[in-house]
Amino acid sequence: MQQDHLLTAKQLSRSDIEAVLERAAEFDDDPEAARDLHAGELLALCFFEPSTRTKMSFETAAKRLGAGVVDMGSVDDSSVKKGESLADTVRVVEGYADGLVLRHPKQGAAKLASERVDVPVVNAGDGAGHHPSQTLLDLYTIREHAGLEDLSIGIVGDLKYGRTVHSLAHALTNFGARQHFVSPESLQLPRSVRYDLHEAGAQVREHEDLEAVLPNLDVLYVTRIQRERFPDDDEYEAVAGEYRVTPELLDEHAKDDLSVMHPLPRVDEIAPEIDDTEYATYFEQAHNGVPVRMALLDSLL
Amino acid sequence: MQQDHLLTAKQLSRSDIEAVLERAAEFDDDPEAARDLHAGELLALCFFEPSTRTKMSFETAAKRLGAGVVDMGSVDDSSVKKGESLADTVRVVEGYADGLVLRHPKQGAAKLASERVDVPVVNAGDGAGHHPSQTLLDLYTIREHAGLEDLSIGIVGDLKYGRTVHSLAHALTNFGARQHFVSPESLQLPRSVRYDLHEAGAQVREHEDLEAVLPNLDVLYVTRIQRERFPDDDEYEAVAGEYRVTPELLDEHAKDDLSVMHPLPRVDEIAPEIDDTEYATYFEQAHNGVPVRMALLDSLL
Amino acid sequence: MQQDHLLTAKQLSRSDIEAVLERAAEFDDDPEAARDLHAGELLALCFFEPSTRTKMSFETAAKRLGAGVVDMGSVDDSSVKKGESLADTVRVVEGYADGLVLRHPKQGAAKLASERVDVPVVNAGDGAGHHPSQTLLDLYTIREHAGLEDLSIGIVGDLKYGRTVHSLAHALTNFGARQHFVSPESLQLPRSVRYDLHEAGAQVREHEDLEAVLPNLDVLYVTRIQRERFPDDDEYEAVAGEYRVTPELLDEHAKDDLSVMHPLPRVDEIAPEIDDTEYATYFEQAHNGVPVRMALLDSLL
Numbered sequence: 067m068q069q070d071h072l073l074t075a076k077q078l079s080r081s082d083i084e085a086v087l088e089r090a091a092e093f094d095d096d097p098e099a100a101r102d103l104h105a106g107e108l109l110a111l112c113f114f115e116p117s118t119r120t121k122m123s124f125e126t127a128a129k130r131l132g133a134g135v136v137d138m139g140s141v142d143d144s145s146v147k148k149g150e151s152l153a154d155t156v157r158v159v160e161g162y163a164d165g166l167v168l169r170h171p172k173q174g175a176a177k178l179a180s181e182r183v184d185v186p187v188v189n190a191g192d193g194a195g196h197h198p199s200q201t202l203l204d205l206y207t208i209r210e211h212a213g214l215e216d217l218s219i220g221i222v223g224d225l226k227y228g229r230t231v232h233s234l235a236h237a238l239t240n241f242g243a244r245q246h247f248v249s250p251e252s253l254q255l256p257r258s259v260r261y262d263l264h265e266a267g268a269q270v271r272e273h274e275d276l277e278a279v280l281p282n283l284d285v286l287y288v289t290r291i292q293r294e295r296f297p298d299d300d301e302y303e304a305v306a307g308e309y310r311v312t313p314e315l316l317d318e319h320a321k322d323d324l325s326v327m328h329p330l331p332r333v334d335e336i337a338p339e340i341d342d343t344e345y346a347t348y349f350e351q352a353h354n355g356v357p358v359r360m361a362l363l364d365s366l367l
Numbered sequence: 368m369q370q371d372h373l374l375t376a377k378q379l380s381r382s383d384i385e386a387v388l389e390r391a392a393e394f395d396d397d398p399e400a401a402r403d404l405h406a407g408e409l410l411a412l413c414f415f416e417p418s419t420r421t422k423m424s425f426e427t428a429a430k431r432l433g434a435g436v437v438d439m440g441s442v443d444d445s446s447v448k449k450g451e452s453l454a455d456t457v458r459v460v461e462g463y464a465d466g467l468v469l470r471h472p473k474q475g476a477a478k479l480a481s482e483r484v485d486v487p488v489v490n491a492g493d494g495a496g497h498h499p500s501q502t503l504l505d506l507y508t509i510r511e512h513a514g515l516e517d518l519s520i521g522i523v524g525d526l527k528y529g530r531t532v533h534s535l536a537h538a539l540t541n542f543g544a545r546q547h548f549v550s551p552e553s554l555q556l557p558r559s560v561r562y563d564l565h566e567a568g569a570q571v572r573e574h575e576d577l578e579a580v581l582p583n584l585d586v587l588y589v590t591r592i593q594r595e596r597f598p599d600d601d602e603y604e605a606v607a608g609e610y611r612v613t614p615e616l617l618d619e620h621a622k623d624d625l626s627v628m629h630p631l632p633r634v635d636e637i638a639p640e641i642d643d644t645e646y647a648t649y650f651e652q653a654h655n656g657v658p659v660r661m662a663l664l665d666s667l668l
Numbered sequence: 669m670q671q672d673h674l675l676t677a678k679q680l681s682r683s684d685i686e687a688v689l690e691r692a693a694e695f696d697d698d699p700e701a702a703r704d705l706h707a708g709e710l711l712a713l714c715f716f717e718p719s720t721r722t723k724m725s726f727e728t729a730a731k732r733l734g735a736g737v738v739d740m741g742s743v744d745d746s747s748v749k750k751g752e753s754l755a756d757t758v759r760v761v762e763g764y765a766d767g768l769v770l771r772h773p774k775q776g777a778a779k780l781a782s783e784r785v786d787v788p789v790v791n792a793g794d795g796a797g798h799h800p801s802q803t804l805l806d807l808y809t810i811r812e813h814a815g816l817e818d819l820s821i822g823i824v825g826d827l828k829y830g831r832t833v834h835s836l837a838h839a840l841t842n843f844g845a846r847q848h849f850v851s852p853e854s855l856q857l858p859r860s861v862r863y864d865l866h867e868a869g870a871q872v873r874e875h876e877d878l879e880a881v882l883p884n885l886d887v888l889y890v891t892r893i894q895r896e897r898f899p900d901d902d903e904y905e906a907v908a909g910e911y912r913v914t915p916e917l918l919d920e921h922a923k924d925d926l927s928v929m930h931p932l933p934r935v936d937e938i939a940p941e942i943d944d945t946e947y948a949t950y951f952e953q954a955h956n957g958v959p960v961r962m963a964l965l966d967s968l969l
Contacts, residue, residue, distance in 0.1 A: 399708070423738050423740060423761065423764050424764060427710060430710055441742075632752035634752075650763070651763075654760075654762075654764075657764060
């Protein structure tokens with residue numbers, strides 16, 4: 067990457083993405099080679115909202131590179147409670163570290179931070195905005211399993227609110243993937259995202275029926291349908307039931323080498339019986355966060 | 368140890384225990400020798416309920432071995448709140464680390480985790496279940512002070528609910544110790560534990576009067592009597608007062624070289640005046656957590 | 669320093685202070701030289717009340733020296749909740765680390781801790797008591813900008829409750845600084861502090877009008893006026909408005925090379941427009957916490 071910060075997956079060209087994935091693969095193959103690459107450097111973790119998984123993954127990535135971390139701790143404990151602005155907080159924290167990983171409930175927070183500090187900023191999620199390292203680890207996982215060329219992917223679940231999905235869909239347009247979006251009508255892609263994908267030249271189809279589209283897919287990317295999106299519990303149960311991924315569904319309709327992915331945590335979108343089948347790629351996907359974030363940090367620090 | 372996980376002290380044979388204690392003694396004698404033994408390795412700390420002392424002790428042990436740690440943080444901040452199962456959480460976390468220390472409010476949690484992951488799991492307490500590293504540091508402390516051979520130990524306080532005590536009592540049967548259990552009637556050993564000890568060939572006696580048994584003891588292991596166990600505050604005060612360990616009690620009734628132990632934190636079971644006497648072994652006991660956990664981690668990582 | 673603990677800035681002679689600042693300047697000039705100075709050592713962070721900034725700064729300092737840290741975590745999670753005394757907690761923690769940084773809501777906590785443990789204790793703030801590392805980083809910042817000799821400093825805001833200010837004022841008497849205290853009448857220096865400074869031979873003047881004193885100052889040290897000190901919100905607004913530092917105020921009344929300092933976090937005592945002017949020294953001041961705490965830890969560990 068020729069950038070100082072990683073704010074959104076959209077800033078990454080196809081060759082930027084390929085460079086990160088390539089580097090991640092090197093770290094995956096030979097973790098030992100990374101061990102002292104960034105010794106003596108420190109990464110600040112500024113999580114203004116909780117995200118155990120993402121935080122641990124960045125922390126692990128930093129430490130696998132030989133760097134240390136300094137954790138801002140939970141917001142309840144921090145100066146933020148005394149009314150300090152985000153700009154002030156990050157300007158103080160930049161004095162403690164060689165780079166800054168930021169998660170914040172407000173969209174645009176990472177961009178604002180990047181304008182205020184002289185160290186690299188990695189956006190680890192800003193509200194309804196972006197979460198580019200998640201997109202990169204998704205791409206890495208797809209690349210390892212189905213390959214990014216000539217890909218047919220189904221993305222199922224909450225397509226309306228799922229920022230993970232929007233970001234991934236956009237990035238996949240770089241590789242000419244055939245994208246099938248599967249959701250109940252009430253959770254379809256927002257118009258703006260559909261327009262955006264269209265502009266980027268994406269090959270998109272939308273469906274309501276999972277079974278029908280399944281036979282064509284190399285990858286099935288499942289997301290959580292949140293109960294709180296539905297005014298009525300019965301309606302939620304009906305919808306969630308329809309999109310639940312079970313061994314029977316896959317054995318009957320999917321290709322043998324289908325990879326099932328999920329950004330996790332899952333609740334019951336994927337039956338646990340799938341965990342130990344060849345379809346299950348979601349734990350590996352989570353683990354891929356480490357080499358991918360190592361590659362990111364390596365290019366930015 | 369020939370095991371992959373440390374789930375309960377019961378899984379350890381006498382020679383397993385002796386190997387750990389021996390190794391701990393080596394680390395105690397020469398801390399510098401350990402410094403880079405596990406450099407480049409990472410230990411995940413998954414504490415689903417708070418335990419400052421145990422967590423700091425494991426963290427210190429890992430770092431004294433040159434390893435790093437990745438902390439899951441408090442449960443309030445974690446994916447668990449989003450409804451994720453323990454099995455999912457640990458399968459994700461195993462991707463971040465070379466070993467996993469788990470504390471969880473539910474009995475059996477560590478066992479379940481160990482069945483799901485490919486890295487070593489150390490049980491750091493699972494509800495009313497086990498806490499084997501506490502037992503090992505207790506044994507180490509006894510060994511350093513009174514020796515494990517021909518030992519006469521008194522265990523006083525809450526024998527009904529104290530998992531620490533049940534585990535220690537069981538482990539001591541390996542060494543043929545004479546065990547005296549001292550408690551008010553309402554807090555006596557549960558029948559199942561008594562049976563269990565009997566089956567293991569333990570030499571057990573039960574008492575209500577501390578003074579009477581004190582002269583025979585090499586070690587007095589004190590535990591906390593919790594106020595909330597008593598329906599009535601006056602009753603609690605009466606009982607707690609009767610088992611409070613004071614300098615007068617010890618000077619009058621104990622051997623000069625009696626070692627007083629306590630798993631800590633204490634409230635007022637042991638008078639602070641004892642802290643600076645030769646009897647007090649409880650702070651050293653706490654400190655022994657470090658070399659003992661170093662030995663454990665060294666054998667598992 | 670010829671001391672084992674750092675409890676209060678008052679314990680430091682002029683030459684002690686100069687030694688720390690000199691060492692801090694060395695670390696500032698050549699951070700790499702520090703990198704393995706304290707490798708293999710561990711510092712325990714015991715923060716009994718939250719203080720993100722101070723904690724991150726100590727953690728960074730320790731890690732920049734090659735040492736590790738072990739964090740007690742938040743008090744909600746700790747044994748303190750089970751009723752353990754501070755003395756017991758620190759006696760346990762000393763077994764985990766080579767030094768102890770303590771923050772506690774009660775005045776005198778650090779002193780008490782230092783009497784109970786055999787490792788160095790650094791007071792990182794004890795209620796209305798002391799916070800000596802803040803004073804040292806303030807002095808370091810003044811030294812870098814205006815110099816400590818022949819200094820004219822204005823200290824504005826809440827002089828009644830501001831422990832930072834009392835400690836700094838006292839330390840400055842070592843260097844014969846001319847000190848101007850500027851505050852509304854209700855927030856003037858407490859009598860005891862005024863007496864104390866007088867005894868120490870301080871050159872002190874008190875003012876209510878900021879504009880009038882501004883032209884003479886080399887440094888303006890701004891502190892927060894807390895809303896909750898005022899019975900009435902209107903009164904607060906009036907007072908806070910009168911002492912708000914704005915570009916207009918400075919351009920009209922201050923020397924060109926005035927340095928504006930603030931212990932942070934600020935709310936609106938200093939207009940953000942000042943942040944990118946030459947006056948602004950507060951972020952650098954925060955960053956100076958790292959080399960200064962490195963120097964402290966280096967002398968104590």
